[in-house]
Amino acid sequence: MLAVFLLYTSIAGGGTPVVRPSQLANHHGRVSLMGQVVGTPSGDAHAGGKRFRLRDVKGAGTVTVVYKGSVPDLFKTGNDVVVDGRLRNGVFVAVPNTLVTKCPSKYAPKR
Amino acid sequence: MADLGRAALVTSFLLLLYALVGGSLGAWKGRRRLAESAQNALLGSFAATVVATAVLLGALARHDFSFQYVADHTSRELPLGYTLTAFWGGQEGSLLLWLLVLSGYSVAAVLTSRRVDREVLAWVVPTLALVGTFFSLLLVFVASPFATQAAVADGAGLNPSLQNPYMAIHPPMLYLGYVGLTVPFAFAMGALLARRTDERWIVATRRWTLAAWAFLGIGQLLGAHWAYVEIGWGGFYAWDPVENAALMPWLAATAFLHSVMIQEKRGMLKVWNVLLVVLAFGLSLFGTFLTRSGIIQSIHSFTQSSIGPWFLGFICLITAGSLTLIFARLPLLRAKTRLESLVSREATFLYNNLLLVALALTILWGVVYPILSQAVTGQAATVSKPYYNFFLHTFGIPLLLLMGIGPLVAWRRASLRALGRTFLWPLAAAVIAGAALLAAGAGSSRIGVIAYTFSVFVLASIALEFARGTAARKALGGLGWAGAFSSLIARNRRRYGGYVVHASVVLLAIGITGASAYQTVRESRLKPGQSMTVAGDRLIFRGFQSRMESNHRAIRALVDVYRGDKYLGRYRPGKNQYFAEDQVSNEVSIRHDLLTGGDLFLIADQVNSDGSVDLKALQKPLVNLLWLAGFVFVGGALIALWPDAREERRLAERYAGAAVRA
Numbered sequence: 016m017l018a019v020f021l022l023y024t025s026i027a028g029g030g031t032p033v034v035r036p037s038q039l040a041n042h043h044g045r046v047s048l049m050g051q052v053v054g055t056p057s058g059d060a061h062a063g064g065k066r067f068r069l070r071d072v073k074g075a076g077t078v079t080v081v082y083k084g085s086v087p088d089l090f091k092t093g094n095d096v097v098v099d100g101r102l103r104n105g106v107f108v109a110v111p112n113t114l115v116t117k118c119p120s121k122y123a124p125k126r
Numbered sequence: 127m128a129d130l131g132r133a134a135l136v137t138s139f140l141l142l143l144y145a146l147v148g149g150s151l152g153a154w155k156g157r158r159r160l161a162e163s164a165q166n167a168l169l170g171s172f173a174a175t176v177v178a179t180a181v182l183l184g185a186l187a188r189h190d191f192s193f194q195y196v197a198d199h200t201s202r203e204l205p206l207g208y209t210l211t212a213f214w215g216g217q218e219g220s221l222l223l224w225l226l227v228l229s230g231y232s233v234a235a236v237l238t239s240r241r242v243d244r245e246v247l248a249w250v251v252p253t254l255a256l257v258g259t260f261f262s263l264l265l266v267f268v269a270s271p272f273a274t275q276a277a278v279a280d281g282a283g284l285n286p287s288l289q290n291p292y293m294a295i296h297p298p299m300l301y302l303g304y305v306g307l308t309v310p311f312a313f314a315m316g317a318l319l320a321r322r323t324d325e326r327w328i329v330a331t332r333r334w335t336l337a338a339w340a341f342l343g344i345g346q347l348l349g350a351h352w353a354y355v356e357i358g359w360g361g362f363y364a365w366d367p368v369e370n371a372a373l374m375p376w377l378a379a380t381a382f383l384h385s386v387m388i389q390e391k392r393g394m395l396k397v398w399n400v401l402l403v404v405l406a407f408g409l410s411l412f413g414t415f416l417t418r419s420g421i422i423q424s425i426h427s428f429t430q431s432s433i434g435p436w437f438l439g440f441i442c443l444i445t446a447g448s449l450t451l452i453f454a455r456l457p458l459l460r461a462k463t464r465l466e467s468l469v470s471r472e473a474t475f476l477y478n479n480l481l482l483v484a485l486a487l488t489i490l491w492g493v494v495y496p497i498l499s500q501a502v503t504g505q506a507a508t509v510s511k512p513y514y515n516f517f518l519h520t521f522g523i524p525l526l527l528l529m530g531i532g533p534l535v536a537w538r539r540a541s542l543r544a545l546g547r548t549f550l551w552p553l554a555a556a557v558i559a560g561a562a563l564l565a566a567g568a569g570s571s572r573i574g575v576i577a578y579t580f581s582v583f584v585l586a587s588i589a590l591e592f593a594r595g596t597a598a599r600k601a602l603g604g605l606g607w608a609g610a611f612s613s614l615i616a617r618n619r620r621r622y623g624g625y626v627v628h629a630s631v632v633l634l635a636i637g638i639t640g641a642s643a644y645q646t647v648r649e650s651r652l653k654p655g656q657s658m659t660v661a662g663d664r665l666i667f668r669g670f671q672s673r674m675e676s677n678h679r680a681i682r683a684l685v686d687v688y689r690g691d692k693y694l695g696r697y698r699p700g701k702n703q704y705f706a707e708d709q710v711s712n713e714v715s716i717r718h719d720l721l722t723g724g725d726l727f728l729i730a731d732q733v734n735s736d737g738s739v740d741l742k743a744l745q746k747p748l749v750n751l752l753w754l755a756g757f758v759f760v761g762g763a764l765i766a767l768w769p770d771a772r773e774e775r776r777l778a779e780r781y782a783g784a785a786v787r788a
Contacts, residue, residue, distance in 0.1 A: 016484040030507035
C-alpha cells in the first residue's frame, strides 16, 4: 500500500502550489491562484473569455485573469475566488472550468 | 432566558467534570458508590443539556434578537422551519448539538449496558465524560450560544444556500454519525483501562458502531444528493475537505465493523481493533475540527473562529492518551490464534481492512497536504481530483472485488477445489457480463468495464449466498420458498443485513461509475430555435421565460427534449436573481429516466443579452442507482441492527460461561 502511495506521489509530484497574485512572478508552472475579485469583470466566459482582476486578499498585488467556462453563482466583485492556470506575458491564463468561489469566511450579513 | 441557558450549560459542564474526576477515581479505587454517582452525574448532564437546547430553540422560535446567535443566523421573514434548523446553522449551535447528541448517546449507552461488566462500565463513564467536558467547556467559556446584546429590530438571516429542506436532515444525520463513534471509543478505552481485553466491549458496542456508521453513511448520501440537485455543477462529490471529513471516519468505521468479526470468531486482531476505533473517533473529531476551524480552504462556508487550537489540542490529547494506553496494555492484547492461511475468510477481512485504512489515510494525506506543505516548504500546495481518483481506483476496485470473494471463502483455510466450486457461477456471470459490456461498446472506459464486471461478480455471489441459504433452510422442511427466505434472514440478521449493505455498495459503485466514466457532456450556445444533441437526445431551445417572485426574478430557458422523433417533454433550467442578497443561483433541470436509471442534466450556464443561452447538457447513465443504493443501505443496516433475542441469549450464555471460567 505504502509502495503504491510513494510511487504515485513521486511520479505526480507534490500537488499544485496555492499562490496570491503578488507571488505569481516566482511561479512559472501551473498554480492555484487565490484572490479577491476587484473592478468590473468584462468579456464573455463562453466566447472570447471573461477578463477580471484579482487582488491579494490581504495586500496590494493584482493580476488580470482570462477565464473560459462555467462561472459559479457566487462570482462577483468583492468575493474571493480560486482558479488554476499559469502566468503568460503578464496575464494569468486560466484552465477552463476551474474557477471556484470561496465563500466569505463568514457569511457576512449586512448589519 | 439566556441566563437559564447559560446556567444549564454550566450545570452540564460541572456534572460532566464530576463524572470525569469522580468516575475515574471510583473506577481506579474500585469504589462502587462513587462510580455510580458519576453515572448519575452523566445522566444529569443530559437533562441540563436538554434544557439549554430548549432555551435556544425557544429563543429562535420567538425571534428573540437579544440572543446574538438568533440575530446572526435568522431573520423575521425566515420561515419557522428554517428558523429552527438555524440551531445548527452556526458554530455555537452546532457545538451544542454535538453535546446534546453526545450526552444522549452516553445516557443510552450507559443504561443499556448496565448489565455488562461493571468494571468496564466504571471506566466507560469517565471516558464519555471527558469528551463531554471538552465540548461543554467550549460552550461555557469559548463559544457560548447564549451571548446577549441589545435586541436589534431584525436578524441577519440565514445563508440562502442553507435554506433548503436538506438542511433539516443532512447535518443532524452527520452529527449522529460523528458523535456516535464516541461510544465504541469509550468502551474500548474502558475495556483497556479495566484490563478486560476480551471481546465483550465489542459485543456491547456493536449496535452503536453500526448505528453511528449507518447515520454517517446516510448523512453523506443526503449531502451528495443535495449537491447534485441544488448546487448545479452536475456532480455529487468533489473531494472537498469537508466532504472528505465525513468520508474518512466512515471508512475507518467500515474497517472496524469488519475486523471485529475476526476478533469475535477467532480472537485475533485485538490491537488492530482498538487502533481502528481510536482512528475512527480521532477522524470524527478531526472532521468536526476541519468544518469548524476554517483552517483548510473549502467550498463550504464556515465561521473562522478561535476554537481551532482547542480542537487541535484535544485531538492530540485523545490520540496520545489512547496510544499510550494501548501500548501499556499490549501484553494483554496478544492474539489467541494466528492466521492459518492467506486464503481464508479472515485473510480477506484483513485485505479489506488494509485497503479501507489505506484509502482513509491517503485521503487524510490529501486533506492535510496544504497545511503540511505550508509548514515544510513555506508554500501551501493542494492535491486535486486526480490524486483522489487515483487512490479511489487503486484501493476501491480491489475492495469491490473482495466483497464478492470474502463471503464465499471458508474460515481458517479454504481449499482450491472448494474455491473453484464456489466461484464457478459468479465467475461465469462476470465473464458473460464483461463480454456483453465490451460488445455494447462500454470499452471506452477501461476502469468502467472493470468496475461493472466486478459489480456483476459481487451481485452474483450475493445472490448465490441467498439462494444457497434459502435452499438449505427449505431442505429442513416445513417451509415454502418465501418462508425459508425470510426465516433465513431473521435467523442471521447480521450476516444477511451485511450482504444487503454489500449490494447497496455495488449499486453505489455502478451509479458512480455510470455518472463519471460513462458521462457525456455537451456545451453549446443556442439562439431560440437552435438545437444541440447529447448522447442521442436532441435539445431544442425555445427561448426564455421570466417571472417575478417575491424576493427574486426567475429566468428559465425553455428546452424541448426529443429522442429520435419522440417528444420527451419541456425542461426549464435557469437562474434566480435574488434582489436583497444581490446573488444569482443556478437552477438546474433534471430529467430522470426511471427505465434506464440515467439522468439528463441541464444547466443554463449563461444567459446572454442577445436572447441566446449557453446550455450545458450532461447524460449520466445509471446515476439513479446511487440514490437507490441509499434506500438499500438503510434496509441492510436496519436488518443488521434489528434486536435479535436469540443472539442476545447466545451471547449471554457465552459470557456467563466465560465469567465463571475466569
